[in-house]
Amino acid sequence: MSADKEETGSRRARNAQRPAPSVNMEELRELIGLLRENGLAELELENEGFRVRLRRESAASEPASHGAAPPPAPAPAAHAPAPTPAHPGTHLGTQATTAAAQDQDLHIIPSPIVGTFYRSPSPTADPFVKIGSNVGPESVVCIIEAMKLMNEIQAEATGEVVKIYVENGQPVEYGQPLFGIRS
Amino acid sequence: MAFNPRKFKKILIANRGEIACRIIWTCKEMGIKTVAVHSDVDRDSLHVRFADEAACIGPAPSAQSYLNIPAIISTAEIFNVDAIHPGYGFLAESAYFAEICDACNIKFIGPPARVIRLMGDKIEARRVMHEAGLPIVPGSPDAVTSEEEGIKLAREIGYPVIVKASAGGGGRGMRIVRSEQELGKALETASTEAAAAFNDGSVYIEKYIERPRHIEIQVLADEFGECIHLGERECSIQRRHQKLMEEAPSTVLTPEMRKTMGDAAVAACKKLGYSSAGTCEFLLDVNGNFYFMEMNTRIQVEHPVTEMVTLADIVRNQIRIAEGEPLGYTQDDLLIVGHAIECRINAENPETFAPSPGTITAFNLPGGPGVRVDTFVYSGYQVTPFYDSMIAKVIVHARTRELAIARMKRALEAMVIEGIKTTVPLHLKIMDDPRFRAGDIGTDFMEYFLAKNGKKAAAQ
Numbered sequence: 001m002s003a004d005k006e007e008t009g010s011r012r013a014r015n016a017q018r019p020a021p022s023v024n025m026e027e028l029r030e031l032i033g034l035l036r037e038n039g040l041a042e043l044e045l046e047n048e049g050f051r052v053r054l055r056r057e058s059a060a061s062e063p064a065s066h067g068a069a070p071p072p073a074p075a076p077a078a079h080a081p082a083p084t085p086a087h088p089g090t091h092l093g094t095q096a097t098t099a100a101a102q103d104q105d106l107h108i109i110p111s112p113i114v115g116t117f118y119r120s121p122s123p124t125a126d127p128f129v130k131i132g133s134n135v136g137p138e139s140v141v142c143i144i145e146a147m148k149l150m151n152e153i154q155a156e157a158t159g160e161v162v163k164i165y166v167e168n169g170q171p172v173e174y175g176q177p178l179f180g181i182r183s
Numbered sequence: 184m185a186f187n188p189r190k191f192k193k194i195l196i197a198n199r200g201e202i203a204c205r206i207i208w209t210c211k212e213m214g215i216k217t218v219a220v221h222s223d224v225d226r227d228s229l230h231v232r233f234a235d236e237a238a239c240i241g242p243a244p245s246a247q248s249y250l251n252i253p254a255i256i257s258t259a260e261i262f263n264v265d266a267i268h269p270g271y272g273f274l275a276e277s278a279y280f281a282e283i284c285d286a287c288n289i290k291f292i293g294p295p296a297r298v299i300r301l302m303g304d305k306i307e308a309r310r311v312m313h314e315a316g317l318p319i320v321p322g323s324p325d326a327v328t329s330e331e332e333g334i335k336l337a338r339e340i341g342y343p344v345i346v347k348a349s350a351g352g353g354g355r356g357m358r359i360v361r362s363e364q365e366l367g368k369a370l371e372t373a374s375t376e377a378a379a380a381f382n383d384g385s386v387y388i389e390k391y392i393e394r395p396r397h398i399e400i401q402v403l404a405d406e407f408g409e410c411i412h413l414g415e416r417e418c419s420i421q422r423r424h425q426k427l428m429e430e431a432p433s434t435v436l437t438p439e440m441r442k443t444m445g446d447a448a449v450a451a452c453k454k455l456g457y458s459s460a461g462t463c464e465f466l467l468d469v470n471g472n473f474y475f476m477e478m479n480t481r482i483q484v485e486h487p488v489t490e491m492v493t494l495a496d497i498v499r500n501q502i503r504i505a506e507g508e509p510l511g512y513t514q515d516d517l518l519i520v521g522h523a524i525e526c527r528i529n530a531e532n533p534e535t536f537a538p539s540p541g542t543i544t545a546f547n548l549p550g551g552p553g554v555r556v557d558t559f560v561y562s563g564y565q566v567t568p569f570y571d572s573m574i575a576k577v578i579v580h581a582r583t584r585e586l587a588i589a590r591m592k593r594a595l596e597a598m599v600i601e602g603i604k605t606t607v608p609l610h611l612k613i614m615d616d617p618r619f620r621a622g623d624i625g626t627d628f629m630e631y632f633l634a635k636n637g638k639k640a641a642a643q
Contacts, residue, residue: 091231092238092261114240114254116261146257147287171261173239174254175223 093176096165100177107157109179111172115146119168127168129179133161141179144172159183190506191215191265194292196230197255197280198270201557201576202482203230206268209498218262220255222248224567229559236262243569249273252280259289266290266505268498272571275481276303292505294404294459294480301455302478306349306387309475312463315451317475320466322389330367336388337366343391346370348377355380357424359391394625395466397421398433398473400448401489403500404457405510412445413493414519416462416485420613422536422629428610429485430524431492434584434622435467444473449514451475460486460501484527484576487555491523491580522584524591526610528558528575528598530566533609540568544602549594553580553587556598566603574605584622588614612636 092114100108111117119127119142129141135155144151163180166172193216196203203219207230210217219234224243231237238258241248248254250273259267267289269275275293278300284291293299302308306325313319321340326349327333337344337360346369348356356377358369370386378384397418404410417433418426432441448463462483464476486497504510530539546562558575560566566574577594581587592614595607613619616632 090236092236113257114238114261115257147253147260149253171238173258174241174248175239 092171092173096172096177099165100163100180103163103180105182106163106180107159107183108177109141109153109155109157109181111144111174111176111178112153113144113146113151114173115144115151115171117166117168117170117172117178118143118145118150119164129161131161131164135159135161135181153178155179155181157181157183189213189215191290191502193218193235193262193264194502195220195255195259195262195264195267195289196234196270197249197267197274198272199225199228199230199249199559199570201559201573202270202484203228204233204559205557206270206498207233209496209502212496213499213502215502218258218264220249220258222569224569227564229561238262243567245273245570252283256283256287256289259287264289266292266502268292268501269481271481271484276479278303290505292459292501294457294461298455298457299480302480304349305347305351305477306385308477311455312451312475312478315454317447317451317463318473320389320392320474320476323387326385326387327370330370333366333370333388334363337363340388340390343393344388345391346373346386346388348373348381348383349385349387350381350383351377356386392466392468392474394627395419395468396433396435396625397426397464398436398444398467399462399464399483400445401483401486401497402448402452402457402461402463403495403497403504403510403512404452404459404461405504406458406507407509408453408456409510410449410452410457411510411512411514411517412449413489413495413497413517414441415444416488417624418485419624419626420619420628421626422633426485426527427606427629428524428526428613429488430522430584430587431488432519432522435471440471445514459504460497484573485525487557487576487578488523488525491555491578492519492521494518494520521580521582522587523578523580524584524587525576525578526591526595527573527606528577528600528610529572529606530574530603531572531606532604533606538568538572539604540566541603542566543600545599546601547597547599549577549597551594553590554578554594555580574600577610585620588620 121143129135135141136158137154137156139155140152141155142153144153159181161179162182165177172178194210195218196206197220199221207217217234219230219237220240221228221231221237222241222243223239225231226239240254240258241251267284269292274280276299278296281291281293281296281299285296301311309319323336327336343359343361346358346360351357356373358373360366360369373386374384377386398415399418400415401413402410403413414431415433415436416429416431418429420426420428444465452461460482462479464479465473466476467473482497482501489495490497531537532539542565543560543562546560548556555578556575560574577591577598579587579590579594581590592611595611598607600607613632618624
């Protein structure tokens with residue numbers, strides 16, 4: 001999963017500043033800022049036996065390095081603020097949902113079930129659709145695997161695929177945006 | 184990350200609401216990671232917030248989310264959990280779900296599927312538990328198939344009788360019958376109600392006990408045949424067979440009666456091959472006779488009153504037992520200290536009991552000595568109309584019942600919930616009722632209480 005790769009990248013950076021070989025929090029923040037301000041998708045920096053790579057899912061989404069943000073302090077239950085985006089653990093789908101929220105002009109194909117997302121019918125086959133593919137209501141766009149069953153997902157819309165919000169092999173939840181279609 | 188030597192590293196909680204939070208709290212104390220599942224309208228629920236991982240498994244209707252077995256198992260596989268805790272309601276008493284968990288190599292935290300299935304059939308359960316030594320209310324051993332059969336049986340038992348759904352629960356498919364003329368119609372309506380609610384129209388007849396108390400015995404059993412009881416809970420304060428308030432210990436049970444009822448429940452559970460936490464529900468008549476009604480093969484809403492007076496953590500024991508640990512306690516270790524009361528706070532009009540969904544605009548939890556609140560809501564939370572109306576449980580513990588009542592009163596007075604209507608005012612009134620204060624309660628208490636308060640309102 002490439003989501004793992006991103007995490008590894010940021011985690012490595014985070015671990016690196018504890019015994020601190022050659023990067024500090026300030027520098028990291030600067031790097032993340034650079035990434036965000038310039039709308040870059042990926043940034044890699046190498047320096048004297050130390051390397052950091054930062055990647056973003058899409059220009060619109062949150063920085064990929066969720067590890068860098070301090071987890072919200074656990075508030076007492078009674079006074080907990082509305083918890084929507086600040087889930088301290090892993091919540092399937094948060095990233096794709098945030099990304100898709102920016103694309104209000106697109107028709108979003110959501111996942112109808114919780115499971116694992118596959119872009120092609122087998123590991124060696126071509127993906128069902130790519131950016132730029134034209135789809136009709138019955139076009140199969142992906143497979144969601146749940147309990148060892150491969151469920152083919154249809155577009156249920158007509159248009160051009162312009163966004164793919166999840167990576168091949170990534171787990172997805174119910175309602176999570178998968179594709180953005182421009183009709 | 185602390186080293187966790189436990190067998191279970193991660194548990195999925197197949198539930199929502201306060202019980203999902205309750206299970207998460209114990210998992211945190213045990214160093215076990217948790218996975219929350221939720222419907223799309225429950226995204227802002229506290230169980231989602233406090234679990235280590237979470238996934239949305241379907242839309243609001245329970246059948247497509249909290250009862251959606253493929254979605255739950257699929258999530259369990261994605262997050263690679265060791266076990267599933269079903270909480271209460273939803274899939275907690277689904278033998279089918281327990282079997283699927285077994286087939287998928289995920290430990291179901293509860294008794295074996297065989298036992299769940301047996302106790303789920305109320306007629307079979309009574310027959311089996313009667314054979315295992317528990318007294319039962321005189322009645323038909325099997326479903327009543329015709330009016331003639333019903334009339335003959337009711338004459339043998341003697342009126343009043345009660346008609347009940349075989350697959351029943353929650354008061355649906357029940358009718359009290361005081362004379363032969365009423366019986367035919369009662370059988371018919373109960374059967375229709377049962378068919379609608381449980382997809383099974385079979386009903387049975389038994390002796391109706393006037394003014395009984397609802398007393399239940401909490402049991403804990405391991406997978407090696409050891410079983411103990413944790414004393415009783417008094418659950419007589421009910422409206423339409425739904426419990427409103429529970430307490431432990433009961434004001435009428437002597438230590439001898441506690442031992443008799445507890446030992447009987449333990450012996451029956453041992454014969455049944457029971458494991459995990461469970462509850463045997465009994466009716467207790469005014470002469471001290473007790474009759475087995477049914478067994479709940481899961482954690483119960485009212486489990487905290489037992490936890491308060493015994494210092495046991497029932498969820499922790501469920502998890503330990505599911506991990507294959509021996510019980511580690513004997514009956515002699517049971518300790519009952521002081522008195523505990525639980526009030527169920529529902530999002531309902533306290534007078535009409537109409538559901539009151541909406542956004543909670545202000546929320547203050549009571550605290551101080553001896554007060555526990557189990558909840559999943561907070562200020563700003565939107566109470567949806569899709570699920571059970573219970574939003575919180577207030578539990579108090581004190582040395583005596585009198586002190587516990589005083590403590591509950593001041594706790595309820597400090598409980599501020601604005602934006603929706605709740606049953607807090609109802610519980611406050613019950614705390615002041617002379618019959619309640621005297622411990623003079625039975626399953627008819629709410630009927631008396633509501634009639635009395637209705638009259639008062641009319642007189643004013």
